[in-house]
Amino acid sequence: MPEKETIERAHEDAREGKSPSTQAGEFVREEMHHIREGKHGAASPQQAIAIGLSKARRAGVKLKPPKRGRASSRTRKQATRDYRKGQSHSRRKTSSRRSRATSRALRRKGRQAASRQALSRQGRSAAQHRSSLSRSQAARKAARTRGVAGRHRAGQRGARTRRSHRSR
Numbered sequence: 001m002p003e004k005e006t007i008e009r010a011h012e013d014a015r016e017g018k019s020p021s022t023q024a025g026e027f028v029r030e031e032m033h034h035i036r037e038g039k040h041g042a043a044s045p046q047q048a049i050a051i052g053l054s055k056a057r058r059a060g061v062k063l064k065p066p067k068r069g070r071a072s073s074r075t076r077k078q079a080t081r082d083y084r085k086g087q088s089h090s091r092r093k094t095s096s097r098r099s100r101a102t103s104r105a106l107r108r109k110g111r112q113a114a115s116r117q118a119l120s121r122q123g124r125s126a127a128q129h130r131s132s133l134s135r136s137q138a139a140r141k142a143a144r145t146r147g148v149a150g151r152h153r154a155g156q157r158g159a160r161t162r163r164s165h166r167s168r
Helices: 004-015 020-036 045-058 073-087 096-107 116-128 132-144 148-166
Strands: none
Touching: 004 020, 020 045, 045 073, 045 116
């Protein structure tokens, strides 16, 4: 069950018109915190992200399941199930037995999945699967929703990066 704060942050993102993936990011963030504080572990950063996305879908975030060919059929089926559950308003409590089994299994996993190095590696490998056009468009869209102060900061950061690359 996601924390109240996380759900509230996701609702706030929705009110601000941010994309479903941004809203779901709050749940993934929560998952990383749980792993770091030792509540449970994960086999890999991908598993931790999957758990967060599943929680987001079940909490009602309109994050569509992946299309055919983008993920395994098993993952897609589970994502579809989570999505439907989040969009319907029938709230049935998870059986305590199942819940306990899941958390016990996750407690046996390691804590390295949420380390800085692991997340950095995951981010880089995810970016490699995207075209430069797609990355560029995402950056442009992010800049539009940033606001004046945010754009200013980003511009300064870019200038600093260019300056450091020029001296090489």
